[in-house]
Amino acid sequence: MGYVIDEIDQQIMRLLQHHARMPIVQISKEVNMSQPSVKERILKLEENGVISGYSTIYDLAKLNRGTTTFILLKTEHCEEFVHFCEQAIEVTDLYRISGEYNYLIKVQTATIEELAEFQDSLVKLGPSKSHISMKNIMEHRVLL
Amino acid sequence: MGYVIDEIDQQIMRLLQHHARMPIVQISKEVNMSQPSVKERILKLEENGVISGYSTIYDLAKLNRGTTTFILLKTEHCEEFVHFCEQAIEVTDLYRISGEYNYLIKVQTATIEELAEFQDSLVKLGPSKSHISMKNIMEHRVLL
DNA sequence: CCTGAAAATAGAACCGC
DNA sequence: GCGGTTCTATTTTCAGG
Secondary structure, eight states: OOOOOOHHHHHHHHHHHHBTTOOHHHHHHHTTOOHHHHHHHHHHHHHTTSEEEEEEEEOTTTTTOOEEEEEEEOOSOHHHHHHHHHHOTTEEEEEEEOSSOSEEEEEEESSHHHHHHHHHTTGGGOOEEEEEEEEEEEOSOOOO | OOOOOOHHHHHHHHHHHHBTTOOHHHHHHHTTOOHHHHHHHHHHHHHTTSEEEEEEEEOTTTTTOOEEEEEEEOOSOHHHHHHHHHHOTTEEEEEEEOSSOSEEEEEEESSHHHHHHHHHTTGGGOOEEEEEEEEEEEOSOOOO
16 A cells, blocks of 8 residues: 655645645645645645545535434335435435444435425434534534 | 525536536536636625635545544533544534534544544543444535 | 746636627 | 626646756
């Protein structure tokens, strides 16, 4: 194996983490290195799969999806459930988990009423347990 | 309120969602619109806070953080717990939730052994319940 | 890993609907 | 208000060392 991420790579990665559209010139200034060198480092991080993509973060409240809920669900119809989640716009995250429940999903709805409707569509698939987020304190942090 | 996101904005947002570094020229070709117009639309989405940022996605396995676990925790020392999470590199997400438990955190560790160590550092803060992710089927999806 | 050129992209000013 | 065209500045890419 062995892709070595050195201190400069980490600096670059910390900058890119929350500023994915930052121009390479600016990154190169911050890490005191020439543009082509920084570009090559980023390219290698991409090629090695350390960087797996660049995403845009949307304010879900502005998209009428401001209510975050985590739902644990136990089902015997796994394929059906996964397929259901893939075409349900409310579901943003889906994990196969260990323990009493099969799956954990993260759901974004406009309101609690809409959440209730979503839960209704879930009951036929199996028992579930919901935890509404009252505050999203931290999200998507990888590096300090 | 009232920021109207039309069909073209949505097209742009769908493109940017998973390709945040895509050049504006390329976006403008895909949506059949001039470069400055696309740029202005993106600027407005940023100004209105619909776009709240651009982030880089890292392969956590490549960073020796490939084990994903969700931990529900009940504590009476909220401030202390939040502060603990903020300085704990393992914690990537932190939510204040309703229900039997106070908080839900997402934790990324190298191995299950490391997870156990992390859990040890948590016991003094209150009772908790862990769900290890055996498969991350979907993450961070907002738009279809 | 750096420098220096050419090429591509982004940004600004202005025009028309 | 919205989008298009042109021109300029910046950034990226590609030589070569």
